[in-house]
Structures are given as structure tokens and as C-alpha cells.
Amino acid sequence: MEMLSCSHLKKIYQKQCVVNELSFSVRKGEAFALLGSNGAGKTTTIKMILGLIPKDGGTVERQADIRIGYSPETPYFHPFLNAREVLEFYGGLQNIPKKELKEQIPMLLERAGLEDSKTKVKNYSKGMLQRLALAQALLGDPQLLILDEPSAGLDALGRVEMMHTIQSLKEEGRTIIINSHILNDIERVCDRGIIMKKGNLLYEWEKGKEVRSLEEIFVDRIGGN
């Protein structure tokens, strides 16, 4: 069953087509990767899926009445709040009842590898901000998670932990769309994905379909065009 389907998506910035007739679909319960070098159009695609920016063409269809959690590429939170306060604030925006939030927040912080401390966000490292962004994305128990470079800024151990967390979220039956440059991680966690270059779809990857590693396929496709 399809959770989300993009058809002929298009985005033009300053007369330049940065996403060009992009079509792909994501099945329920799978982890799907958006891959491509810098500037390929991955984040722009995510923003169109979420309706954060208008499309210049194409359609996005998704299963009705699903909750979506989104962790942005460059998370920004109010600098003078601590992690719990940030989650209370975002939970409030989602109209999650206070009692429910009180139960959810400690679990979400633990899941993201953060402590419920008084440390303010302005003193957070980039890795801690990424973790908080994941906790924020998990508010309200979303069925579809869209994670834009969730490992960016994490050290090696943090990356491994993040991938374990994403794997366990998938095992719970959530559908996950990940934008990442770390191909080894993607190969481990994701089932399928697409490789993009300059807004165009170059290759549809599926785990186990080819003997070659994802990295080999990526270098072949990105380097060869």
C-alpha cells in the first residue's frame, strides 16, 4: 500500500528548474531514501511534500488523516528554552493535551538520547539539536516521519545511535523518508530510494536488487552524468 505518491513534481527558482518532473512513491512501513549530491533538490522535494513551499508543477498524494513528523535539515529552536520546554511549545502548537504531553516528553527525550536537563538550547551542540529535532518530529506519534539529514553534526557514536533509533521507529511500523549523504547508513536502514542529480531522478534503488553497494551505484550514477 502506498503512503505517499509524488508525480511530476517541479520547482523553479530564478528560472532554474531545481526539481524536474520528479515522480516516486513511498510504501507504508518502509524507509525510503532521497539521495544525491549537494544541490540535487532533496530538501526542496521534502518542502514541497510538506507544503512548506509551493510547487511549480506536479502533485503530492498521501494517505488521508495521517500524522506527519518532520525533522528539518537545520533545526532552529528558541535559544532560551530547554529541551522539555521546546517540546511543550511544539506539542502545544499541535494541540496535544497537556496531560498527554507530560507523559510523552520524557519518553521522547530518552528515545532521542537527551536528558531532561535545565540546559538551554543556545548551549546545545549541533548533534544535540539534531536529537531534539527528532524528539520534536515524534510528538503526537506520527505514522510518517520525514527526516532531513538526521545524522548531520552527530559524532560516530551518535550516528550509530540515530540509525538504531530510526530502525526501531521503522520496526514499529512507521513510514520514514530520509534525506542523507551517509550511504552506509542508508543502505543499512532503508528499503528503497532514489538518486537525484540537478533535480532529475537518475536511479531507483532497492535493497538487494543489485550486487553492487549503494556507494558504488551512487558514484557510478552521479559521476557518470
Ligand SMILES: Nc1ncnc2c1ncn2[C@@H]1O[C@H](COP(=O)(O)OP(=O)(O)OP(=O)(O)O)[C@@H](O)[C@H]1O
Ligand atoms: N529559496 C531558494 N531560492 C533560490 N534557490 C534555492 C532556494 N532553495 C534552494 N535553492 C536551490 O535549489 C537547488 C536545490 O537545493 P536543495 O537544498 O533542495 O538541494 P539538496 O539536494 O537538499 O542539497 P544539500 O544536500 O546540499 O542539502 C540548489 O541549487 C539551491 O541553491
